[in-house]
């Protein structure tokens with residue numbers, strides 16, 4: 001990674017990539033060692049570090065206050081906080097808001113409050129920690145009715161590790177990567193680290209422009225070029241990345 005430095009961009013998913021999965025989502029703190037490395041990255045010039053997550057920016061900042069100096073795209077790209085703290089949000093029209101409202105009600109009525117997470121722009125049905133049978137039961141209860149909503153409103157259902165989410169069609173991690181590529185020099189070195197199915201959109205958008213890294217213990221069909229097993233290999237990668245930038249800018 002000797003050439004990393006000027007024009008380098010590191011794109012990072014959060015859950016499953018920088019933080020292990022736990023049953024209570026608001027307890028999903030990063031792996032030990034990750035916050036310090038992100039803090040170091042936020043202080044380096046000539047490099048851009050971006051967190052791209054399905055979580056809201058608000059949630060991410062609670063779990064990872066060290067990321068406050070980094071650029072964050074939350075809610076699958078529907079909101080963005082710049083490295084200097086300006087927040088921009090994609091407006092949701094009233095029709096989509098109505099669709100999401102109906103989606104939340106269906107989720108809560110059918111699966112119960114506990115399983116449903118209201119997000120700033122959508123709703124997630126979670127089954128992490130449930131038996132396979134219970135997970136399937138919850139999915140079969142909610143998904144068909146959400147599919148009806150998708151026919152009536154500009155909404156999509158996305159699968160993630162441990163659940164499904166109903167959200168506006170407008171954005172996903174792939175569109176975020178496209179936007180970032182548009183503002184990145186052609187010769188920049190770009191790496192994307194992600195673990196989940198939603199990161200495959202990002203891998204696809206990145207194509208040959210950068211290195212696509214699957215961060216995950218088990219392998220699975222993926223568009224990624226390489227795989228890292230967290231946390232050790234992830235921390236090693238971050239150290240090498242930081243060292244290469246420091247060397248370049250020294």
Ligand SMILES: [Mg+2]
Pocket residue numbers: 013014015016017194195196
């Ligand atoms: Mg993830």
